[in-house]
Amino acid sequence: MPEIFSEGFFPKINLQEGTNWATDFVRDVIIPRLPEAVAGHFPMELGTVLVMLAFAGIFVAVVPLLPLVLVLAERKVAARFQNRTGPMRVGPWGTLQTLADGIKLIFKEDYIPPQGDKLLFLLAPYIIFACSFAVFAAIPFGDGIPIPSDFNIGIFYIMAISSVIVMGVIMAGWSSNSKWSLLGSLRSAAQIVSYEIPLGLSILTVVMLVESLGMRDIVNSQSGGIFTWLIFRTPFTFIAFFIFFISSIAEVNRTPFDLPEAESEIVAGFHTEYSGMRFALFFIAEYANMFAVSAIGVTLFLGGWQGVLPGYDFLGGFPGFVIKTLGLVFMMMWLRWTLPRLRVDQLMNLCWKYFIPISFFNILGTGIWGLIFEKDDVWSIGISCAIIYVGLIGAYTVAGRNLVRKPEPQPS
């Protein structure tokens, strides 16, 4: 393990005690390493801000590399699903394909529709880009790695910031002065606003169990191996995880919920009129969002950086966190290349008639569960796993008997 992940390299981060990690970083790491003549006069406040900016800079530099990998992964996965090879020409096995595409996009003309609203058209990509990056600020990647903003309302902050993305989508759609863009952004806004409700409600079940909104607290409460991960803690969080996952696919506008970008109906939705680097910003933001919602799902339900076995590092730490997150990202790709697109009425029915009532039932159930069992009760976890097991078997049998119809015999 490189030194940066080891314990003690970074000072302990603790906002609850009234200190700021960036101030700590300046005091404990930077000042002792300065020559003595300078150390006494080091401006703490300015240093704190500079440290914060530096960490923000790391994210701004590293996060765009994610789409570079994910776009290639998506194309390779799609190719595999369709029995093709995918991009093979640029670099070994086509690994440099996205880089080539990125360079192509940089050199394209930055076209601004003359009939549109120029100011808002230029502003919209930045809002979406900035918001999807601001989400990364509160994601806990590992035990020794500081979160740039580890405040006690972590998950609530993430929800607030990601709810602003829809403003950027509306801005892009309206300012393009194009029917496709406007329709796409209206669809997108309706979809995101609707699916935020089951998303928030399923996050609430986790918050009820952990009794904290802080991301670090949520991860620390899942430290006892795979069965203390919040997904297995109660049967209700097990359901909540799937609602969360499906709703977050809808939030990031991916198939089967990609009505805002439905190619066969409205060209490319809200970013139809964008070209060149501005289009690339939307693209990067989409893949960064995909990674972010998967990382949030891992943090909330799948133990974050905590390993499978208590005390062992298997699937734990920073590498484990990334592996779990990429697993969820792969699930999203899998769904995208398997399922057809939903209709608008199906989309809204799924959200308002199924997910929201089930989420309310989950919250009620989690509350009752919390009243019956003590916190971290071994019995509660055992009973919960038993209920999940029985429920899964039951659902499989019922679904097998009723939903999956045998193909009718064809007349020969």
Next chain:
Amino acid sequence: MEFTLKTFIFYGFALITIASALAVVTVRNIVHAAFALMVTLFGVAGLYVFLQADFLAATQVIVYVGGILVLILFGVMMTSGRLEMRIHIERGQLLLGGGISLALLMLLLTVIANTPRWENLTDDGTPLEPTTKQIGELILNEKFLLPFEVASVLLLVALIGAALISRKEVRD
């Protein structure tokens, strides 16, 4: 007055809030006004953070920007075509509106004048306490339980009303 980095950031937020609020009421284009309102709400959220009210700040963004502003924009875009709207104002409305605004302004100015040290609560060295616990206890205690319940019933009424209006009349 001591000029530190915090006061600098505070006045930055204050400037953003006031400038964008001015834009909201002076800009002709309704969509521009709505997006300026977004900046105002963000500025206010920043000021809330300065007052150690982090939960309130996030709630502000999630409710007003993510909810209400989106609905406003929805309404505006659905009825677009008359964006550069010249609003005709009657003299009676002008007097009434001006009077109410003046009264509100006086009220706000008195509150501002009577609040000591409202710009920099984070400066006095007291630890930053999580406000979520306090808010939760206050809302679910006797102190604010009734207003909270009344507000939730009001929202439920609004929800049912909206569902009733938007629902298709089925006659057989």
